[in-house]
Amino acid sequence: MRLIDGRQARAARVILGMTVAEMATAAGIDRKSVLRVEHMKGIRINRMGSGGYGVDSLARAIEERGIICDVIDRQPIVRFSTTAPPPKYRRRKPVEMPD
Structure with missing residues (x-):
């Protein structure tokens, strides 16, 4: 799972129908930490693989659900884990028809 933006965390929480307090309890972190992650514009993962501020715990709780x-x-x-990733939308060269 690649949680790189706080908007992803918020969207996942809303899809699950959870409040901030419920998500915090599920992740085992403070309610303020959930809000802090949700308001991050970009989440940088350090060399140890941790995003800090409870990002790992929150990502794990989201993925478990x-x-x-x-x-x-x-x-x-x-996306839901049961759905396939969306296809890549690329412009294709128009096909030239022979005369």
Whole structure:
């Protein structure tokens, strides 16, 4: 799971229908930590693999409930673990028809 933006954490929480307090309890972190992560514009993962501020705990709690946060085409996405990732939308060259 690649949680790189606070908007992903908030979207996952809303999809799950959880309040901030419920998510904090599920992740084992403080309610203020959940809010702090949700308001982050970009989450940097350090060399030890930790994002700090309870990011790892929050990501684990989200993933255990069947939601995946990922990055496709440099854009953060949130999806259910049972659905396939969205296809990449690319412009294709128009096919030239022979005369």
